[in-house]
Amino acid sequence: RKEVEQDPGPFNVPEGATVAFNCTYSNSASQSFFWYRQDCRKEPKLLMSVYSSGNEDGRFTAQLNRASQYISLLIRDSKLSDSATYLCVVTPETSYDKVIFGPGTSLSVIP
Amino acid sequence: GAVVSQHPSRVICKSGTSVKIECRSLDFQATTMFWYRQFPKQSLMLMATSNEGSKATYEQGVEKDKFLINHASLTLSTLTVTSAHPEDSSFYICSATVLAGPSYEQYFGPGTRLTVT
Numbered sequence: 001r002k003e004v005e006q007d008p009g010p011f012n013v014p015e016g017a018t019v020a021f022n023c024t025y026s027n028s029a030s031q032s033f034f035w036y037r038q039d040c041r042k043e044p045k046l047l048m049s050v051y052s053s054g055n056e057d058g059r060f061t062a063q064l065n066r067a068s069q070y071i072s073l074l075i076r077d078s079k080l081s082d083s084a085t086y087l088c089v090v091t092p093e094t095s096y097d098k099v100i101f102g103p104g105t106s107l108s109v110i111p
Numbered sequence: 112g113a114v115v116s117q118h119p120s121r122v123i124c125k126s127g128t129s130v131k132i133e134c135r136s137l138d139f140q141a142t143t144m145f146w147y148r149q150f151p152k153q154s155l156m157l158m159a160t161s162n163e164g165s166k167a168t169y170e171q172g173v174e175k176d177k178f179l180i181n182h183a184s185l186t187l188s189t190l191t192v193t194s195a196h197p198e199d200s201s202f203y204i205c206s207a208t209v210l211a212g213p214s215y216e217q218y219f220g221p222g223t224r225l226t227v228t
Binding site: 043097102104 | 160220224
C-alpha cells in the first residue's frame with residue numbers, strides 16, 4: 001500500500017461547482033498534513049496546512065480525521081483558476097521536515 | 112512566503128556530460144533542503160535530503176555517485192547530474208523548509224527542466 005493515496009481523478013467540474021478531494025495515509029503516527037497545488041510544468045505551491053480542528057481559507061476547507069487517517073479538501077464556488085493538480089502531503093513519523101507526496105488529483109474547471 | 116530560487120530553469124545537454132543545478136533560499140537560511148524529481152504525469156519523488164555542512168541523505172534507489180549534492184552554505188545547495196543519460200531527463204525541483212507554528216512548511220524552487228539528448 002502506498003504511504004499517501006489520493007482520488008485518481010481527473011475531476012472535470014463546471015464553474016461554480018463544489019468539489020471535494022480525498023486523501024488517505026498509511027502511517028498512523030504521521031505528524032503534519034498539507035495540501036499543495038501544482039500548475040502544469042510549475043513547482044508545487046502550498047495551499048494550506050491541515051489541522052485536527054479543520055481549517056478554512058476563503059473557498060477552501062481542509063479536514064483531518066486522524067482516526068480514519070483521512071484528509072479532505074473542499075473547494076466551493078470553483079473558478080477557472082482553480083484548475084490544477086492538488087497534492088496531498090504528509091510528514092512521516094520519523095521526520096519533522098521531510099514530506100511524502102501523494103500522486104495528486106487533477107482538477108479542470110470548465111466554463 | 113519564503114522564496115526559493117533555482118538556476119537554470121531549463122537546460123539541454125548531451126549524453127555523457129554533467130549538469131549542475133543550483134538551489135538558493137533568498138530570504139531565509141535553510142539548514143536542510145530537499146531535491147525532487149518529477150516525470151511527466153507523475154508526482155514528485157524525493158531524491159535526497161541536503162544537509163548544510165554534512166553529507167546528503169539519499170533515498171533508496173538514488174545513486175549518490177550519479178547525483179552529487181553539495182550544501183556548502185545555509186542558502187545554497189547544488190545538485191550535479193553526472194554523466195547524464197536521456198533517462199535522466201526530468202523536472203528537478205528543490206525545496207527548503209521553514210518552521211511555521213507547529214510544523215515545517217516546504218517552499219519550492221521553480222524547478223529545472225533537464226533534457227538530455
